[in-house]
Amino acid sequence: MKRKITLLLAAGWFIAAAVHAADPESPPATGGITHAVIERAFDGEFTLERSTRRVDANSDLEILFSPTASTTAGDPGVEWRRATNLLALLNQRIAERTALINETRNLPTSDPKSKAVKDLNQRIDEFNARAADEPERWQQLLGLTNSAGTDQWKQITSGAFDGRRNRVQPYANLARWLTNELTRLNRDARDFVRARTVQVTVQAFHNSLFSGTKALHVDGYDNIASGDYQPIDRTGVRLTPAEQEQLAAKIKANESIAQGLRELQEKHGDLQGFFKAELAKLNNALDELVSQLHGDHILWNADLETTPAAKRLAALSADATKTGEVRKAATDLLAAARKLKAEIDGLSTFALRVKKLRDGFTAARPTSLADLTSFLASGANDLKSALDSAAEALKPIPTWPDRVKTMEADLAVLGAEFATELHDEYLPKAVRSFVADFSKEFPKTADAVKTLADFASRLAADHGDGAALDALADAKTEPIWHDANDAVKGRVELTRAGLAPGDRIDVRVRYRAPGTNGVPGRVISDEDYKVETVLMGLHRKFDASVIFARGLRGNAAEHQWKPSVAATVTWHYRNRFEDTFGQRAWNWLNPGFGLHLASLNQGPDSVEFGAGVNVSLWDGVLQGGYGYNLSNHEHPYVFFGLGLLQTLEKAKGSFK
Amino acid sequence: MSTLQTVDLASGSEDLIDATLADLESDLIKPVVRVYVYVGTKDDPGWDAALTASGWLVDVKPYLASDISLLRKWVGVGDPKGIVFRKGDKPCILLDATEAAAEKTVRTAIANAKEAP
Structure with a gap:
């Protein structure tokens, strides 16, 4: 026992250390x-x-x-910037020109020697002097200097480019053309960006x-849908629904582990024996299915179309000289027999598939869980297909006994019209007896099929990367x-x-x-x-662990180390940053101090509770505590615990 | 019959409207004015240049004269195709057919026309 505990401790230490090893990755460029x-x-x-x-x-x-x-995708380009700048300049010139024209119209005097007239004339001269050269510079700026370009320039400045010719408005014409160009360039830029963006x-x-x-x-x-607002109580003892669910699951899982450890301790059982027993159960289930389904008695070979019995029933059904009761009985009997035969044939097909599976299982002779998994994985499609057909084949079975009774009643109605020797040909005694027996055994068959189906689905379950896809599919949203x-x-x-x-x-x-x-x-x-x-900083943590508790008083049995389960609440402090050795060491050790409630097995009572204080290291992977057995004369006890689940949980997270 | 036409720049249209010598004389005595008279037809490149140059500049009134005879009192002898006026009754610059057909030349001539001292 001591050796096992030492090994477990060593394994826990190793895994806890591995949990804290970081594996930095650099993000790919996008x-x-x-x-x-x-x-x-x-x-x-x-x-x-x-x-x-x-x-x-x-x-x-x-x-x-x-x-x-x-990024270059969003760069509008030289052409775009040039057009934008020119358009701004044109708008400025149009504004200046309009202002000068308005001033001319509103001159307060017609005296040519007045300051206002001289001043206005001077400013018009300045504007015109600039206008004497500017259009050619703009033409050059737009790259319209060759012969074709000059023609295009004329088209633009005259307004002919879009059919709105007005030669006395060159500024407006050029501005309109530039606006169109910018719209085109913007569209091109958007297409450019869209084609290159992600x-x-x-x-x-x-x-x-x-x-x-x-x-x-x-x-x-x-x-x-967004979930309900459920912040976690950082230092208090209030549990969120998710925490309650997690704690209950951990207690249950730890109970199961503790029970297993107790069995190991008490019965010295071995895992190989456990798996052998489970395999034997599976083998028996397959045997039982085969023996129930694959009997000669269900091979109903009668041809319900051409035999003398079938012909006689068809004749009775169509004979207008017979009473309506007789005709109806004959018609019903014919249809009922054909339907029953089709269903039994379906069951035979299923039986043959199960037999094939069972024969394969016998030949493979799996002796370990690994062998079994390998065998089922190789025949997974066959198994799934067989189980699918089973669902259809088994569905009508519960109705069989009543339907056979109705058929027998119809035979009685026909009486002398349908010779007794034809009865056995049409509905053989073997079939009647099979229907009676199989219907009685049907629940067992259904259970066996369900056992197999569950086993197959557990083996086929995807716990890897597919889980995320399943989660998305469950969410039913794109x-x-x-x-x-x-x-x-x-x-x-x-x-x-x-x-x-x-x-x-x-x-x-x-x-x-x-x-x-x-x-x-x-x-x-x-x-x-x-x-x-x-939870960063000071926080509490609820947990459940397998503990090994030992009474400090009482008889020799009470002094034994026995596996039990303890629910704990411990307070920890986690440094968000791990810049210093001290911070890293503290977070690695992750000590906690708290209270526990344990189920014990020290005294004569079947249900014993203990309570006390405890400390933990490595986020609960290793725990120790002292408490009093409340159900056994308040005898004190000590315990140490191994957070096996925590270890596994962290290991899964770390190595995923 | 000789005719004189101009455009209504106030309306922003290049459509020709009939004018008289009195209109031309009236424009020439305005305190702030540049007048350009092109002698020819409305389909001539020279008229095209006259309109476009007027559009680039400020306060230019273009006239289209069908015959130089209408303008003899200002130009005397000679046969110019383009005549640039500033205030007063003396033409500032005279352009021949080639010059009058070049919009840049017309524009520069009007822009450079100085008022008589």
């Missing part, structure tokens, strides 16, 4: 746009790296997008060891894609995720090429942020 994932928590805002391993369970995760500095979406998943994987709502990127230049902020509110500390959150930022003709573009890259949700 042209034109970049993103940042920000954790907004009670103690500040923090940028997540892909190597970040933990976030606060009460925080919001925000995904922000921004164009990269080196689309983005954000998905988030909540992964719990106890409740599986589910898709979470991301503001701006899906229509999944992600919303945004063009990169129009990407909105995404937000995941962890307080609405229904999570418990220790659960994992996966945020996936997915980039894809723009689609064409309604067909989505290919996925360019996925950037995943996989983090464990924890």
Whole structure:
């Protein structure tokens, strides 16, 4: 026993150490746009790296997008800038010209020697002097200097380019042409950007060891319903529904582990024996199915179309000289027999498939769980197909006995019209007896089929990457894609995720090429942020662990180390930053101090409770405590515990 | 029969309207004015240049004269195709057919026309 405990401790230490090893990754480049994932928590805002391993369970995760500095997709180009600048200058000239014309019209005097007239004339001269040269400079600027360009320039300045010729408005004509050009350039620029940009979406998943994987709502990127607001009580003892569920599941799982350990301790049983017994059960289930389904008595070979009995019934059915009662009995009998035969034939097909499976199982002779898994995996399609056909074949069986009784009643109605020797040909005694026996045995068959189906579905269950896809399918929603230049902020509110500390959150930022003709573009890259949700700073933690408790008083039995289960609440402090050795060491050790309630097995009572104080290391992987057995004269006890589930949970998270 | 036409710049239209010598004389005594008279027809490149140059500049009143005889009192002898006026009854610049057909030349001539001292 001591040796086993030492080995378990060593394994726990090794795994806990591995949990804390970081594996930083560098994000792949995504042209034109970049993103940042920000954790907004009670103690500040923090940028997540892909190597970040933990976030606060009460925080919001925000995904922000921004164009990269080196992007060329959004650059309007020299042509666009030139046209824009020229249009601005033209508008300025038009305004100046209009103002001078208005001043001329509104001159207060006609005296040519007046200051107002001289001044206005001077400004008009200045304008005109500039206008004497400017149009040619603009023509050159627009690259319309060769012969064809000069023709085009004339078309533009005269307004003929769009059929609105008015030669006394060259400024307005040129401005209109430039506006059209800018519209075209803008459209070209948009097409250019669209052709080179990417689309983005954000998905988030909540992964719990106890409740599986589910898709979470991301503001701006899906229509999944947002959950209820359920922040985790940071230091108090109030439990959220998710925490209650997790604690109950942990207690149950630890009970099961403790029970197994007790069996090991008490019966010295071995795992090989357990698997052998389970395999024997499966073998027996297959044997039973085969013996029930594959008997000669259900091979009903009668041809219900051409035999003398069938012909006689058909004749009776159509004979107008017979009474209506006789004709109806003959018609019903014919139809009922054909239907029953079709169903029994279906069952025979199923029986043959089960026999094939059973023969394969016997030939493979699996002696371990690995062999069995391998055998079932190789024949997984056969098994699934057989089970599918079983569902159809077994459905009508409960109705058989009543239907056979009705057929017998119809035979009685026919009486002398249908010779007794034909009865056995049409509804053989073997079939009647099979129907009676099999219907009686039917529940057992159905159970055996269900056992097999459950086993097959558990083996086939996808617990890997497919879980996220299943979660998305369950959510029945399509992600919303945004063009990169129009990407909105995404937000995941962890307080609405229904999570418990220790659960994992996966945020996936997915980039894809723009689609064409309604067909989505290919996925360019996925950037995943996989983090464990924890509580930062001072916080409490509810947990359940297998403990080994030993009484400090009483008889020799009470002094034995016995496996039990304890529910604990411990207070911890977690440094958000691990900049110094001290911070890293503290977080690695992750000590906790708290209270526990344990189910014990020390005294004569079948149900014993103990309560006391406890300390823990490595986030509960190793625990020790002192308490009093409340059901056994308040004898004191000590315990040490191994958080096997915590260890497995962390190992799964770390090595995923 | 000799005719004189002009355009109504106030309306922003290039459509020709009939004018008289009195209209021309009236424009020439305005304190702020540049007058350009083209001698020819409305389909001549010279008239095209006259209209466009007027559009680029400020306060230019273009006239289309069908015959130089209408303008003898200002130009005397000779057969110019383009005549630039500033205030007063002396033409500032005279352009021949080639010059009058070149819009840039017409524009520059009008812009450079100085008022008589």
